[in-house]
Amino acid sequence: MQITIAGKQLDLSDALRTHVSENLDRITRKYFDHALEAAVTFGRARSFFTCDINLHAGRDIVLRAEGEAQDAHTAFDDAAEHIAKRLRRYRRRVNEHARDLANRERPEMARQYILSQEDLATPAPAGSPETGPYATVIAESAMEIDRLSVSDAVMRLDLADHQVLMFRNRASGTLNVIYRRPDGHIGWIEPPAER
Numbered sequence: 001m002q003i004t005i006a007g008k009q010l011d012l013s014d015a016l017r018t019h020v021s022e023n024l025d026r027i028t029r030k031y032f033d034h035a036l037e038a039a040v041t042f043g044r045a046r047s048f049f050t051c052d053i054n055l056h057a058g059r060d061i062v063l064r065a066e067g068e069a070q071d072a073h074t075a076f077d078d079a080a081e082h083i084a085k086r087l088r089r090y091r092r093r094v095n096e097h098a099r100d101l102a103n104r105e106r107p108e109m110a111r112q113y114i115l116s117q118e119d120l121a122t123p124a125p126a127g128s129p130e131t132g133p134y135a136t137v138i139a140e141s142a143m144e145i146d147r148l149s150v151s152d153a154v155m156r157l158d159l160a161d162h163q164v165l166m167f168r169n170r171a172s173g174t175l176n177v178i179y180r181r182p183d184g185h186i187g188w189i190e191p192p193a194e195r
Contacts, residue, residue: 001035008043031087051075064161114139
C-alpha cells in the first residue's frame with residue numbers, strides 16, 4: 001500500500017512516520033489483502049494536534065477519519081481507531097451477507113457537479129437568455145448509482161464520511177437519497193410508491 005504522510009506547517013519525525021506506516025499497514029492487512037493507498041495529514045490547531053486519514057481500501061471503498069490529541073502520535077492513534085472500527089463493521093457486514101456477484105446488476109452512471117458558490121448569488125449578465133441566478137461548474141466527475149438496501153447505503157455513507165448519497169433502493173427500485181442531518185442523525189428521502 002502506498003502511504004503519503006504530510007504535515008501542514010509541521011515537521012514530522014522519522015519515529016512518527018514509522019509509527020503511522022506500521023500501524024496503518026497492520027490495520028489494513030487485517031481486513032484487506034491489498035489496500036490501494038492512504039494519505040495521512042497532520043496539523044496543529046490551537047493547543048492540540050490533528051490527524052486526517054483518507055484511505056482508499058479497494059474499489060468503491062473510501063474511508064476517512066479524523067483524530068485530535070495533545071500529541072501527534074495519539075492523534076494518529078485516535079484516527080486509526082476510527083478507521084479500524086469502520087473496516088471491522090464493513091467486513092462483518094460483507095461476511096454476514098454473502099453477495100452473489102454473478103447476479104448483481106451493473107450500477108447506473110450519473111454525473112456529479114460542483115458549482116461555484118459565488119456565482120449563485122450573481123445575476124445573469126444583461127442580454128443573457130438566462131433569467132435568475134447562474135453558476136460556473138468548477139468540477140465534474142462520473143459516479144455510480146448503486147442498487148443498495150437502505151442499511152447498505154447508510155454503511156457506505158459512514159465509511160466514506162460523506163454528507164449525502166444517492167442510490168437505487170434494492171427493495172422498491174426507486175432512486176433514494178440519504179443524508180447526514182445537522183443533529184447527527186441520518187435522513188432518508190424516498191419517493192412515494194407508484195400506483
